[in-house]
Amino acid sequence: MPKQLTIAQAQQQLPDLPNELNDEPIIITQDGVPVMAALSYTHLTQLLETLDILTDAEFVTKLRQSMMQAERGNTVDWESAKAQLGL
Numbered sequence: 001m002p003k004q005l006t007i008a009q010a011q012q013q014l015p016d017l018p019n020e021l022n023d024e025p026i027i028i029t030q031d032g033v034p035v036m037a038a039l040s041y042t043h044l045t046q047l048l049e050t051l052d053i054l055t056d057a058e059f060v061t062k063l064r065q066s067m068m069q070a071e072r073g074n075t076v077d078w079e080s081a082k083a084q085l086g087l
Helices: 007-020 041-054 057-071 078-084
Strands: 003-006 026-030 033-038
Touching: 003 007, 007 026, 007 033, 041 057
Parallel strands: 003 026
Antiparallel strands: 026 033
């Protein structure tokens, strides 16, 4: 479970927060209710990239098809893939 801090605690700990955000976001609460989250810039950019990918309908369709093929065992071993690609 992510760490939780009150707004006052987050304000006091702000200089040290970047060191604590490497593993997971921190939930900031007000009156015991989550009102915001602090996360590392790296985590934010990863989330935005993931959202960008998942909003590409054509890519998501191909990804789902590939996952279904893999579940059925319809895969190509590494050596065959290299040969097919001329590597």
